[in-house]
Amino acid sequence: MEILIAEDERPIAESLKKNFLAEGHHAIIVEDGEEVLNSVSKILYDVILLDWRMPKLSGLEVCKKLRAFGNCTPIILLTALNDISNKVEALNAGADDYITKPFSFDEIMARINAVLRRFQQTTTYLPFGDFALNLITRSVELPNGQIKLSEKEFELLRFFLLNKGAIISRESLCEKVWSLKCTPMTNIVEVTLKNLRKKLESVTKRSFIKTIYGEGYIFIAD
Template sequence: MNKGNYTILIAEDQVDIAKLLKKGLTEEGYQCLVVKNGEEVLKLVKHNSISLILLDWMMPKLKGIDVCKQLRSEHISTPIIFLTAKDTIEDTIEGLKSGANDYIKKPFNFEELLARIETHLRLYYKIDEVLHLGDLSLNMSKHQVLKSKKPINLTDKEFNFLAHLVRHKGQVCTRQSIIEDVWDIHFDYDSGVLDVYMNAIRKKMKLDRNELIKTVRGVGFIADE
């Protein structure tokens, strides 16, 4: 499992806890974004490729429980783990019924949190399985690409770029979201590098410009059969 391919959104208004989570998850290899209120969660999820959300319940502007309900009402199925001091059985039941995938009470054990995060990522993104796009297949654990059952030799960056698009098959992936997810760069960056990598990927796989992966001018790319 290449943890660098996954971005975890930490929604936590307590600065010390947010810093602890970001430090620990970054050291594990994950990419992290941190927000302090519920409204920021909604904005980031809608405009970025978020792999999993660690969600506090009691946040300013919009509570975590309401954030979870709104995301699910909009059919956004990104895994959500409540990480909260609300510790009654009733709270847990309400959190899970709101659409969360898991519920962890503070204070928490970091090793347990890591295990649960990895479990939900594996379940949701089917990491141990093979991603498919037309006659293309990507074995995520082996970092192997096959086209019509023939191996294609891609660099790590090319593989991660392609995997990002296939993982979001049918969705337009913006240039910025790709740069942030694959290159881990969270500031303005010359996204022209993506065209260089895409040309290399298409050449190696002998793809026409509109075959399987299409360029959406001014926006990004979309993997579509």
């Protein structure tokens, strides 16, 4: 992954770069707003980290400029703790996310991944087999018609599609779909899964979600 770090505080920038390298990514550091605009015209970045306060052009201004030029690379703004109400200003300027300093590397990596995930979801559709999940209408598209999903069913299916082919434990479903830290004492997961399976199978005449005894589930489309 190609990452642009626009940050004039040397230690922060260097530390980020080192960490990105360790994860197998490539990062370039620039120290003011104008350099960002120059660099962007030369390299196609996967994500841009913009410090809010920077010499020449602020992160916010750079962000607005980039968007005005039609650049749609994901942007995450880095801001100081004290300006709390900046969040919306950032989003208004066209940033995709916003993180307050100080932050851990894990934190920023998580944000980057979340933004990239969202960014890829731009597709509107997550295809599987001869079908597709429409992320806007939250329904399954069939060659003829569509199945409407409930919210939980939708989130469950989306999670499966984003992890197609991987074994998914009940725990990660609880965490990601139900936002529970601990395993629930009931079988909500199984019940929702049953309903999702029923909806899918009744129409597609196929079984997509396989159970792996003692491990979890796996989504197989092709």
